[in-house]
Amino acid sequence: MSDILHYLKTRRSVAIPSLAAPAPEAQDLEDILTVAARVPDHGKLAPWRFILIRGDGAVIAGRRLADLVERREGSLSETRRRVEETRFTRAPLVVAVVSTAAEHVKIPVWEQQLSAGAVCMNLIHAAYAKGFGANWVTEWVAYDDEAKAILAIGEGEAVAGFIHLGRPTETLSDRPRPALADVVREIGPDGEAGEATL
Structure with a gap:
């Protein structure tokens, strides 16, 4: 089995609290983002962009998120405030992959959005190739216009x-994966979808 196939068969997400410094930076980070951008992109639109959230910027973003929640919900418990303030400092680097998909005369928005998803996965693969771990999440911030504006x-x-990156501090065990028999179908000679023969 090739090294690439072995990696793809064994890769898994690292829990965010288990992503420690150092984060990728300088040439490592440039390489990771360069690979992330090498995805299928019908029409060469590059319908995505990156925002790096780290260091003091991550601290400030967390404080602003906590303030936003407090304005909406009233005084926060110490625990809730800490959750929001540390949302982007749980790992040493968070890369926001932002979809800029828009109506286009030829390229459906859905294809542009799929390209952004491919960016996320390529970013993760490149990070692992450089010896880092990663975790891909969205959480409420991704779906809230005021929170997004903070970023x-x-x-x-x-x-x-939001791709959280750092050095893994734990040995990962695999989790259950779907059985192929549950997710693979084949169009048969009668034109109907049925069980596939692999």
Whole structure:
């Protein structure tokens, strides 16, 4: 089995609290983002962009998110405030992959959104190739316009994912995966979908 196939068969997400410093930076980060951008992109639109959330910027973003929640819900418990304030400091680097998909004369919005999803997965693969771990999440911030504005995500843009990056501090065990018999069908000679023969 090739190294790539072995990696793809064994890769899994690292729990965010288990992602420690150092984060990818300098050439490592440039390589990771370069690979992330090498995805299917019908029409060469590059319908996505990256926002790096780290260091003092991550701290400030967390405080602003906590303030936003407090304005809406009233005084926060110490625990709830800490959850919001540390949302982007749980890992040493968070890369927001922002979908900029828009109506186009030839390219459906859905295809542009799929391209942004491919960016997220390529980013994760590139991070692992560099010896880092990753976790792809969205959470409430991705779907809230005021929260997105705190992160300089514009109106009409969507969060494809917040990719948390760092060095894994634990040995990962696999989780159950779907059985192929449950997710694979084949169009038979009668034109009907039935069980597939692999």
